[in-house]
Amino acid sequence: MARAVSPRRKLITTVAAWAVSLLIFFPVLWMILTSFKTEASAVASPPQLFTADWTLQNYSDVWARSDYPRFFWNSVVISVGSTLLGLAIAIPAAWSMAFVPGRKTKDLLMWMLSTKMMPGVAVLIPLYLLFQRTGLFDTKIGLVLALMLMNLPIIVWMLYTYFKEIPSEILEASRMDGASLWKEVVYVLTPMAIPGIASTLLLNVILAWNEAFWTITLTTTKAAPLSAFIASFSAPQGLFYAKLSAASTMAIAPILILGWFSQKQLVRGLTFGAVK
Amino acid sequence: MTTTFRALLGATALLALTAGAQAETTITVATVNNGDMVRMQGLMDDFYAKHPDIKVEWVTLEENVLRQNVTTDIATGGGQYDVMTIGTYEVPIWGKQGWLTSLDDLPAEYDVNDLLPAIRGGLTVDGHLMASPFYGESSMVMYRKDLMEAAGLKMPDAPTWADIETAAKAMTDKSKEQYGICLRGKAGWGENMAFLTAMSNSFGARWFDENWKPQFDQPEWKATLDTYLHLMNEYGPPGASNNGFNENLTLFQQGHCGMWIDATVAASFVTGKDSTVADKVGFALAPDNGLGKRGNWLWAWSLAIPSSSKNQEAAKTFIDWATNKDYLALVAAKEGWANVPPGTRTSLYSNEEYAKVPFAKMTIDSINAADPNAPTVKPVPYVGVQFVAIPEFQGLGTTVGELFSAALAGQSTADDALAAAQTAVTDEMTSAGYIK
Numbered sequence: 001m002a003r004a005v006s007p008r009r010k011l012i013t014t015v016a017a018w019a020v021s022l023l024i025f026f027p028v029l030w031m032i033l034t035s036f037k038t039e040a041s042a043v044a045s046p047p048q049l050f051t052a053d054w055t056l057q058n059y060s061d062v063w064a065r066s067d068y069p070r071f072f073w074n075s076v077v078i079s080v081g082s083t084l085l086g087l088a089i090a091i092p093a094a095w096s097m098a099f100v101p102g103r104k105t106k107d108l109l110m111w112m113l114s115t116k117m118m119p120g121v122a123v124l125i126p127l128y129l130l131f132q133r134t135g136l137f138d139t140k141i142g143l144v145l146a147l148m149l150m151n152l153p154i155i156v157w158m159l160y161t162y163f164k165e166i167p168s169e170i171l172e173a174s175r176m177d178g179a180s181l182w183k184e185v186v187y188v189l190t191p192m193a194i195p196g197i198a199s200t201l202l203l204n205v206i207l208a209w210n211e212a213f214w215t216i217t218l219t220t221t222k223a224a225p226l227s228a229f230i231a232s233f234s235a236p237q238g239l240f241y242a243k244l245s246a247a248s249t250m251a252i253a254p255i256l257i258l259g260w261f262s263q264k265q266l267v268r269g270l271t272f273g274a275v276k
Numbered sequence: 277m278t279t280t281f282r283a284l285l286g287a288t289a290l291l292a293l294t295a296g297a298q299a300e301t302t303i304t305v306a307t308v309n310n311g312d313m314v315r316m317q318g319l320m321d322d323f324y325a326k327h328p329d330i331k332v333e334w335v336t337l338e339e340n341v342l343r344q345n346v347t348t349d350i351a352t353g354g355g356q357y358d359v360m361t362i363g364t365y366e367v368p369i370w371g372k373q374g375w376l377t378s379l380d381d382l383p384a385e386y387d388v389n390d391l392l393p394a395i396r397g398g399l400t401v402d403g404h405l406m407a408s409p410f411y412g413e414s415s416m417v418m419y420r421k422d423l424m425e426a427a428g429l430k431m432p433d434a435p436t437w438a439d440i441e442t443a444a445k446a447m448t449d450k451s452k453e454q455y456g457i458c459l460r461g462k463a464g465w466g467e468n469m470a471f472l473t474a475m476s477n478s479f480g481a482r483w484f485d486e487n488w489k490p491q492f493d494q495p496e497w498k499a500t501l502d503t504y505l506h507l508m509n510e511y512g513p514p515g516a517s518n519n520g521f522n523e524n525l526t527l528f529q530q531g532h533c534g535m536w537i538d539a540t541v542a543a544s545f546v547t548g549k550d551s552t553v554a555d556k557v558g559f560a561l562a563p564d565n566g567l568g569k570r571g572n573w574l575w576a577w578s579l580a581i582p583s584s585s586k587n588q589e590a591a592k593t594f595i596d597w598a599t600n601k602d603y604l605a606l607v608a609a610k611e612g613w614a615n616v617p618p619g620t621r622t623s624l625y626s627n628e629e630y631a632k633v634p635f636a637k638m639t640i641d642s643i644n645a646a647d648p649n650a651p652t653v654k655p656v657p658y659v660g661v662q663f664v665a666i667p668e669f670q671g672l673g674t675t676v677g678e679l680f681s682a683a684l685a686g687q688s689t690a691d692d693a694l695a696a697a698q699t700a701v702t703d704e705m706t707s708a709g710y711i712k
Contacts, residue, residue: 040550043526065314124348132354217345220304220356221333232336235309 028252035059035245042242058246066229068250075225075254077140078215079208082147083201086155089148091197094159095185099168109160112153120150120213131218140223143215147208154207155200162196163189198265202258209255226251301590302331303358306346308339308577311544312411312617313361315607316598322606323597330590339466346582350375355584358591362407364398364576364648368665371401377581377588378404379595386600390621392640395576398648398659407578408599411541412619414642415474415572417560418528418546419535420553423447423454434561434570437478437503440535444511447534456511458533459504462520463681465673470573470662471537472680473673476500478564478571480653483664483701488657488710492676492698501680501690508684517685529553537562539575540642543635544614559638561645567653573662574646576619619643668708675700 033049034042035058041051062068097105127146128137136142166189174188190197212227219228233240233247259266307313317334324330335357337345342361349356350370362370370376382388388396388405395412399405417440419431427446432439444456460471473483481496491497508516511534513527521538528536529551536542547554562572579598581591597603604624607616613630618639624630625640651661658664663673676697683693705711 038550040529043522043529045526045530045532065317125352128348128354129352132352137354137356216337216341217348220306220335224335228335228337231338231341232309234338234341240309 028256031245032249034242035249037242039240039242042245058242059250062233062243062246062250066232066247068229071224071226071229071251072254074140074223075209075227075251078143078147078223078225079205081140081144082151082208083155083204085144086148086152086204087159087197087201090152090155090159090200091190092185093156094163095189097156097160098163098166099171109157112156116150116153124217127214128217136218138219138222138224143218143223143225146214146218147211150211150214151204151207155204158200158203159193159196162193162200166192195265195268198262199268202262202266206255206259300329300331301587302333303585303587303590303594304333304335304356305359305361305579305594306335306337306342306357307361308342309336310577311615313577315611315615316410316603319606319610323594326597327593330593332594350582350584353584355582355586357582358585358587359579359581359594361410361577362580364574364578365660365663365665365669367399367407367578367580368401368659369667370580371404371406375583376401376406377583377585377591378406379408379581379592380404382408382592382596385602386596387623390601390623392620392622392643394574394643394646394648395620398574398576399578407580408595409576409578409620410599411617412574412576412643413539413541414574414619414639414646415471415538415562416540416543416638416642417535417537417562418542419443419558419560420447420531420533420556421558422553422556423534424558431558431560435563437563437565437571440537440563441503441507441511443535444507448511453513453532454534455513455527455532456534457507458513458519458524458527458536459508459516460520460524460538461508461512461516461681461684462518462523463674463677464520465663465670465677467520467677468681468684469673469677472500472504472677474562474573474662475504475571477569477652477661478562478567479503480565480567480569482652482654482656484657484705484710486655486657488705490698490701490705492694492701497694498690501683501694504680505683505690517681537571539573540619540635540639543639547634559635561638561642569651569653570642570645572642572646574643574648575662666710668704672701672704675704 030049036054036056037051038053038055038057041048041053044051097109131137131142131146136145170192171184171188174184179188209225210227212231215225215227216231219225230244230247230251233244235244313336320332323332343366346357346360346362348354350360367376386408391409392412395409396405399407399409417431417435421431424431424443424447427443429443429446431443435443440457446456448454448456460468462468476482476497479496479500481494481500482491485491513519513532519527521542524533524536524538525542525545527533528542528546531553536546543557543559545551546557551557562570564570579595581588581595585591599620601621601623604616604621608629613627614633616624616630618624618636625636630636646661648659648661650656658666660669663669679688679693679696679700682688683690688696702711
């Protein structure tokens with residue numbers, strides 16, 4: 001039976017939720033507003049949230065100085081490619097861990113997660129040399145592989161958690177009806193885990209889209225994604241905050257829009273199995 | 277039939293030869309995001325008109341990211357970059373490692389003897405020019421002429437630290453958020469330590485003695501840090517331990533600083549369209565203490581070719597175009613003399629048109645006042661004015677910078693910061709093998 005919530009409590013919760021959301025979103029809002037200011041008003045002291053001289057000049061300058069469509073396309077290929085490849089590997093892996101676990105499955109899962117605890121820079125030189133020698137440096141396929149490997153532990157863990165919530169009896173029933181392993185995974189398991197798979201996909205696209213260390217280190221011109229595009233507008237000497245904000249807004253806008261439209265799916269997936 | 281066949285064969289061969297002659301070489305240029313570099317990218321039509329067989333691809337990165345990427349590439353012999361933008365700090369170290377290609381064979385029109393001696397000296401390793409300067413800078417005093425006049429003071433062209441304190445005191449009015457002096461406080465080898473190392477030279481301090489023994493326990497460093505903390509605590513803006521170049525630039529442009537001692541390249545910003553005090557700025561040499569050395573630094577962003585580059589000839593052609601006298605004339609014609617990359621060539625400073633730029637004379641005087649091979653009063657075993665050209669310096673400079681920044685923030689005393697710096701640097705230099 002659902003517990004009755006008093007209007008006062010509902011109001012307090014709503015206000016608190018809005019306050020926290022605004023707090024989290026405020027830096028992004030500041031960046032977006034700054035992107036429409038002149039360089040002078042972007043660094044006004046004391047800082048001003050709004051200005052009298054709004055301008056689109058920064059976007060025009062950034063567009064003229066860089067090949068944005070190329071960076072954008074590279075980001076799309078790298079983030080979507082690495083996520084799809086990761087899912088293709090992680091779905092069977094998570095299936096086996098969830099439904100036919102061995103004695104060391106838990107240890108294996110922990111080990112996979114522990115690889116995320118290592119700072120990326122620790123493997124910079126080996127990975128750099130590997131990419132150089134194999135011709136993967138500054139290629140989209142190289143970054144797809146690198147980001148897939150980096151995010152694979154998270155993908156496997158998320159899918160494993162979702163799969164664990166699916167009653168194994170349903171899979172057993174499909175097997176009794178004569179389904180092969182392939183059909184069991186593709187036609188029975190996957191449709192039931194769609195919310196989980198969708199949220200895993202979205203989260204990993206976002207993670208890959210925002211990754212900056214490897215995407216900047218392992219590229220120069222051909223495969224550089226939007227993280228490199230942003231980095232090209234950062235300057236230690238000189239005022240480029242408004243242009244940097246415009247570049248950053250252009251870089252995050254696609255993923256922000258994607259997140260906005262898929263937030264229902266994301267939340268549903270992330271809270272999947274949270275309440276029994 | 278045979279004749280036709282032969283004619284066709286000949287035509288095909290000729291076409292192939294022509295295509296070969298016009299084959300395009302693509303070079304990758306790694307660079308930083310600053311006004312002069314951005315301007316150069318906008319003038320590439322001139323390069324392509326002169327060299328249609330060379331295509332240039334740019335990798336523009338933030339200074340520290342660029343340094344990391346280029347170091348990784350060059351150390352692993354990757355050859356991803358054909359031309360790199362590197363600073364005066366890297367050139368002696370990388371040149372000695374054999375990581376850079378000598379530029380001694382640039383064409384005669386390049387006129388290597390026209391390069392400013394101080395800048396050329398910092399880019400020369402064992403007698404070979406290892407990088408070509410794109411723009412050079414020193415540091416100087418930028419001050420508010422109107423505030424000085426209101427205080428009844430006149431800034432000498434070559435002030436002492438005592439003059440600076442007098443001026444800072446007179447121009448401070450904290451009730452109006454007007455601070456007598458703005459200096460770098462943000463921790464980092466290229467941030468507060470660039471300023472403090474240059475300042476320490478004018479107090480006769482040095483990082484190391486001739487035997488690489490750290491010198492932070494000597495009275496010269498104590499005098500440097502005490503003066504710096506006194507100036508900043510009494511006359512500086514609040515939260516100065518977080519202020520780097522950009523933060524101080526903003527403060528100065530908006531009229532909150534009476535003086536700012538920083539890079540000469542800032543002169544065009546404080547007199548530019550974004551500055552509210554553009555017509556009230558005066559310039560003076562960095563201060564001294566009567567010991568024969570001023571507190572100004574020397575830096576040049578230069579173009580170099582990594583030895584791993586596979587397109588060395590095309591890279592040299594590009595460097596020649598980007599750093600010769602014709603390029604300066606091109607910028608002057610298209611963007612005006614005030615936007616010409618400063619601090620690289622003697623001929624620029626004998627140009628009558630350039631002499632009209634308000635900060636031109638002080639920039640050249642400041643550059644000439646710095647000597648990377650004899651940066652301070654006493655002899656030193658290293659090269660570099662505001663840095664020590666050894667690979668360990670980035671880490672050392674940042675560690676000491678954090679200690680001094682903490683002292684500015686009031687988290688420790690000058691004595692504690694100096695003692696901790698002495699210990700930290702001694703430990704590092706011992707483990708690196710400099711101290712036996």
